[in-house]
Every structure is written in structure tokens, then in C-alpha cells.
Amino acid sequence: MHPHSSIAHASRRGFLGGAAALAAGATLPLGGAALAKAPLSNTQSGYFYRFMLGTAEVTVVSDGPLPLGDPGASFLGVPKETVYGMLENNFLAKDNVVLEQNVPIVNFGDRLVMFDTGMGFSKAFGPTTGRLLKSMAEAGIKPEDIDAIVISHAHIDHIGGISSQDGKPHFPNAQIYISQIDYDFWLDDARLGTPFKAFGEHARANLRPVKDRIVFFKDGQEFLPGVQAIAAPGHSPGHHIFRVASSGKSFAFLGDLTHHAILLTEKPRLEFAYDFDPKQAVESRVKLLTILADEKTPVMSYHFAWPGFGNLAKAGDGFRYYPTPMQMLRG
Template identity: 55%
Template sequence: MLRSTMTTRRAVLAGAAGALLLPREGRARIPLGQPQAPYYYRFMLGEAECTVVSDGLLPLGDPRAAFVNIDKDEIARELRESFLPASAATLEQNVLVVNFGDRAVLFDTGMGTDTLFGTTTGKLLTTLRQAGIDPAQIDAVVMSHAHIDHCGGLVADDGTPNFPNAQYYIGQADFEYWTDDSKVPAAYPARGNFLAQARKNLLPLRDRLHFYRDHEQILPGVTALAAPGHTVSHTIFMIESGGKSLCYIGDLAHHPVLLLERPRTQFAYDTDPVQSAESRVRMLTMLAANRVPLLAYHFAWPGIGHVARQGDGFRYVPAPIQMQGVGAL
């Protein structure tokens, strides 16, 4: 009789515990599909306040088509060992705004309204406003080069500038190359889109463009460093404030694994792949040796970190994100 009572009691307790684990009828549930946090991140560089905003994800597609001069099995190995999918590469578009106090400088502008890479791009104006930045407050727009995903957000579809009070900076060779149909090879990927967006966004602003030169301090605290090859005058920028430095590397490297572990791997969208690889090795060697932090336009959000030498190549070390107050490099 005692054993039967104990067995029954265990069954009742087990049933009660199970009932506690089941959702009660009518209990409120957290709905699915909640939005992510706003797409911006702030940190201090010396006395300057930096904000990274996003133009959205850029799906590149099959990495075996985009990264060339490298064995396909090697691509799969590098991605697998970095816990990244081998079937599709997705790039970020990390747009940097540096507020020096007396001027605000924006670096590159995303895809604008062009949907060559889908509908996840073109978010820049939205994310700027999420970050409390009015496009009319931008004093200077600095472009690393004239590719569609870097100059595409300069001008609205009605022809009005998205940054009406800004001075614009770009390499003269890029401006002339990407607005001239005769200069871009017929085999260049998505040639029509690249030409159309360069013309749409750059030609209306021709009278407001400043053509920078290598090692020119284009603005106080912003120095241009030529790194050609990805485009004819692709340029990176050393940004300095209060004794601190950050290098905005634009498209010096699109991928933190495939173009760093073997940095002479070539990229399908380079105008001169060999020159691009040499620029990449030269500039990454300098950044690694001097331990200069970088911001990469296409690396995983928010794209801030360091590079270090690793064998014949490099490894990327992301910087920790600091969410208490405004962090500092």
C-alpha cells in the first residue's frame, strides 16, 4: 500500500512539473519578427566622435566567382575554417562619419537606389537619421573610389544632392574613368550599372568636386594615401585626432579571410588585379607594423579592428564593441 501511494505521488508531481513547462492558454507570448537595434555604432577617436552607419548588407553571391587566382578548394577550406558559408559571401557596407567638432566628414555613400545586389542595400539615409545625423549637417563627403556601392548615395533620383551643404572629394582618375563609356572594358561585371550610377551621382556634382592627390591632407586630420588597383585611383585615408589614428581602408580588402590569409588573391571587380594585390600587401604591412586600427567598408559590422602578420599573409582581429557610453579606440 505504501509503495502504491509513493508511486502515485511521483506520478502526480511529475505531471505537475510537466504542466508548469507547458504554456498556459491565453498567456502573452513574445511575437516573432522583432526589429534589430538601429544600425549605427559610436566611438571616440581622440577628440573626434566617430559614427559607423550602414548602407545595408550587400550579397556578393558565390565566392568562387568573385575571388579569382585561387584554387576553389582553398576558398572552401578558408571559409570552413573561419565558420563562414562556402556557398555565398555577404559583405557589409560600413559608412564612417567623423565629427571633428567644427566639421562632419562622411566616407563613402553606399548603393543609393540601385538594386544590382538586391533590396538589402540603400539604407544610408535611414541609418544616418537613426544615428541623429541630418544629411544637411555633413560638411564633406570623401569617396575612396567611384564604384557603384561607394558613390551611389550622393544624389537622389530626382537629381538633388543628398548632402546639399557638402564639399566632395574623389580621385580625378576615377572620376574620368567611370563616367567615360570608352574606358570601361566591355567584359567588366555589371558594366552598365557601374557606369550609369557614376554618371548619375558624379556628373551633377562636377563643380563641387575636389580631386585629391597622394599624401594630400585634404582636410585637417584627413590624409589621402593612394592604393590603386581595385580602381584606377582607389585611395585609403588616415584619420587623426588628439594623437589617435584610424585608417579608413575602403576596398583595400573586401573579405577579412579570403583577401588577408592569401593577400595576392584577386577580386573580380578590380580594374587591375595585380596592382590591387600589391597595394593591399603594401598598406596592410604598414598598418600591421604600426599597429594602426582600421575601418574596413565591407568587413563584418562595424568593421573596426587591427591586422597582424600571419605567415605570408595577415589576420584580422575585430575590436571589441563597447556599449557603455561612447567607447574609444
């Protein structure tokens, strides 16, 4: 076959055969490597995504991917092969489960409210986390403009971005809203002698510098206009999710009610290695996901694949997550 094969020739040979023929026919520079007109870019778009909720504008910013390692060591309660099989069936890597850290910042018009804050200076899960401030800069949001930070629970990957390593608050004008149960639990000296020592240390490092700006919310309370707390204990003793509403529209910010769109969602009775009380976590997960699916309330999930916004429906013994397609045009 002539090296300058026509499209007709290529399609008769099948796509792969045609592509090979085209490659073989290309003129190769010295050394044998083909050079495109442009080098590989090795860049990505900014790590933020915007959508409207009623009359409020939501900007999801990322603290960066959080690799957990072997999924069989984190997702428990069934044989490891079941966990690996679920990932494989969904074309996901089974040697390393990678969680996102999706931080919604909601501009209600009169107030800028951020939900959770990422890992901050901790590198307990590697170098890819801790990019919250960078992502905010990419989105054009200034730290001093944040009025409120709402915390789902005091784990390292949710409170880590509140203060710098030398104890300075990153968000000088923000009130911090958290459950008193979680605050008291994670700042208790008793945590320092347990396997959760690092969690206790980071809760102190981040929350103590802002202790004068902390406000405790209660289960069911609409503690800010359009933001209601709903207790979801188990993963952490004071873990809460939040109903976020504007002009008749709403979503639920799920915090760590479920960490994975497949593993803890399709099988909500799986347990997670970092759960404080795995049985209670399962109970909260099944109860609240059922309510949200029945109501068809959209969800914004902290650890789901970027940007973490979608819907849930009941499916078998669990739930199926339907990510909402991203819309890149505005106006």
C-alpha cells in the first residue's frame, strides 16, 4: 500500500490499520521522533467551577486530589475483592482510590459562605492537597472576602485550610460555624494518645487561632440565612450535612456522608476506615441519602469526582449518583 493512503483506503483497512499506515508514511526528523507544531501543554484550566443556585452564585474550588491508596484498606465490611470488583466495573483504578476535595463557596448576594477548607499545610496524603488558596485565586475570590466558613466536621481534610502553619487565620473576616460536639471531641487531650493523634493536632492547629470567631450550630438550625444544619453523626461524633437554599432552589452539602460515588453510595452499608463509629455512620448515610433521593434534592459532595454536583436515586439496596453535566457557558 502507498504510504500516502487516502481516507477511503484507511477506512477499508480499519481505523487502527489506517493510523499505522499514516504514521509509517510521516516524515520523521533526525532521531526518529515526530515533532508537532506545538509542544505538549502540560497545563489545565483553573480548578474552579461556577453555577447558579436560585439567585446565589456557587463557585466550587478545589483543595486538590487526595489519594487514599489501597481501596481494600479503606472501604471495609465486605471482602476486598468486592471493593476491587466495583471499581473495576466502573473503569476506576483498583490500586489507589483518589478522592477530590470540592469546596463550594456560595455568594448569597449579601454574604460569601465557604463549606469546609481542605488539608492546608498537612501533607499526610501527599503533595497534591493544600491548593485551596491557589484555586480561590484562580477563581478571583479573595480570602478576606469570605464572611463565613461552615465546617461539616473537624477532620484534617475539612479544617486544614483555616489557619497557616504558624497559626495565622487565612480568612481574617470569617466567622467559623461548627458543631460543638465535634469541636469538643477533636480538641480533647484524650485524642492525642490515640491513632487519631494527627487529627487532634491539626484540629488544634487550625481551630485554636480562630477560637474567638467560632459559632456553634445545632441540629435543624438555620444558623445563616439559607444554610441549615442536619446532624449526620458516625463518621465523626458531630458530623453534619447542610441544606443550602436560595430563591426556592436548594442542594445538600454532604460533607463526608459518603466518600465515594460508587463504593459507599451503591453499597451504603460498606464501612470506611476513618469512621469514628462505622455502624452509626451507616445508619446516618442510609437515612439521609434516602430522604435526599426521595425529595430529589441535588447533592454537592465534598469527595466525589470533580466538581461533585449531581443527584441521587434509589437503586437496589443503595443509591445511584447522577453527576450533573458541567455547563461552561454563562449568561
